[in-house]
Amino acid sequence: MSTLSENTIGQRSGRNGTLLGLAAAGAWALVAATTGLLPDVGDWPETENLAIAGAIIAVLLAASALLQRVSPALGRWLVDKSPWLIAIALFLSVWQLASAKLGWLPQPFFPPPQGIIEVFTYDYAELGISLVASAQLLIVGFIYGGVVGFIGGVALGWSQLAAYWIHPILRFVGPLPSTALLPIIFFAFPSSYSASIFLVALAVAFPMTVLTWSGIASVNPAYYDVARTLGASPLALVLKVAIPASLPYVFVGLFMALGAAFSSLMVAELLGVKAGLGFFIQWSQGWGSYNSVFTAVLVLALLCSFSITALFKIRGRVLSWQKGLVKW
Known part of the structure; x- marks a missing residue:
């Protein structure tokens, strides 16, 4: 009975890790799409690099979600960290849209995420x-x-x-x-x-x-x-x-x-x-x-x-x- 219960818990944890990992991958794919596919309002040199970084993170999270059954530690990490990864990705997407894409936030007072990357790159x-x-x-x-x-x-x-x-x-x-x-x-x-x-x-x-x-x-x-x-x-x-x-x-x-x-x-x-x-x-x-x-x-x-x-x-x-x- 105990072994059966542990197996059931492990299977549920594995499913949760897969679903959360894929959800996180989708959220970061959204970051890549909003950054790379929509035109910028203004000149932001690091837009392409941010889109590439979002796509790479999305691929890594998707691979982790598919491979987490092989590594229980990876599954636990996905269950623990994926909600935050999703929240950060959604925040970046909204920030991106409101600043660099739709111009809702006045510039230059509220720069987009790639503006922060630009400072780290050049300054x-x-x-x-x-x-x-x-x-x-x-x-x-x-x-x-x-x-x-x-x-x-x-x-x-x-x-x-x-x-x-x-x-x-x-x-x-x-x-x-x-x-x-x-x-x-x-x-x-x-x-x-x-x-x-x-x-x-x-x-x-x-x-x-x-x-x-x-x-x-x-x-x-x-x-x-x-x-x-x-x-x-x-x-x-x-x-x-x-x-x-x-x-x-x-x-x-x-x-x-x-x-x-x-x-x-x-x-x-x-x-x-x-x-x-x-x-x-x-x-x-x-x-x-x-x-x-x-x-x-x-x-x-x-x-x-x-x-x-x-x-x-x-x-x-x-x-x-x-x-x-x-x-x-």
Whole structure:
């Protein structure tokens, strides 16, 4: 009975994989047809390449749908991913029709998909330089702000003397948006690059300090009693009890700080720094190249997603006992 049931489930999964795979192939064939067969409103050099790419994806999905019975893993992948592949293809087809084919969306403010491909094809060097500049600025500012926030949070949670002096300053300066200090920061620092790093670090430091402080303060006092009984010194209590027990809070602070860092990064690049994705967006808008603007926003979204994913990977390694508790 069990074997019969498993065979039935496998057959249903195989049929679903085939149907979904063929549906996805049809959706991407629609992308190829709308892109390649209908005339463009305007000049879009990458139209033919987009149509070819849609046709290739459609052929690969059709082949996968027919071959998935040979590979159960391929069938499961089709069942899992095909709805998204269909949705993306339909979105691209509607976007294509509304922008490049029927002209419903005003140009050049809403370029078609091939306009994005055009930027990746011809302006990849400038885009890459901007990406590297933004990543460098983000990493340096995030590290500085994270270290300062972590040390400040540990001091606040452990030392009453530090809490007495730091807490009032934190309550006064911390909630203030770092971008409100732009005129002062760019005047006080010798270069726009150093000022931007300070701006990002300032945005990171506040959530890191508050969450680290909360983590230290929430440690069960019984942990300290047990450690003292085993002969732990005050420094060992901080390094081996307080900090490890507060790490879940610390990573929450890191996630919150990452969002604040990206916000400050964009403001700094739009107003002060002469390199980076924010500067690339502003420069492209000035020239009316909105396909470059959309492309830079897409790259920025990928950078944000990659950064959060990397942080989750680190969290999963450090807090292995909480792995899977928070999803991304």
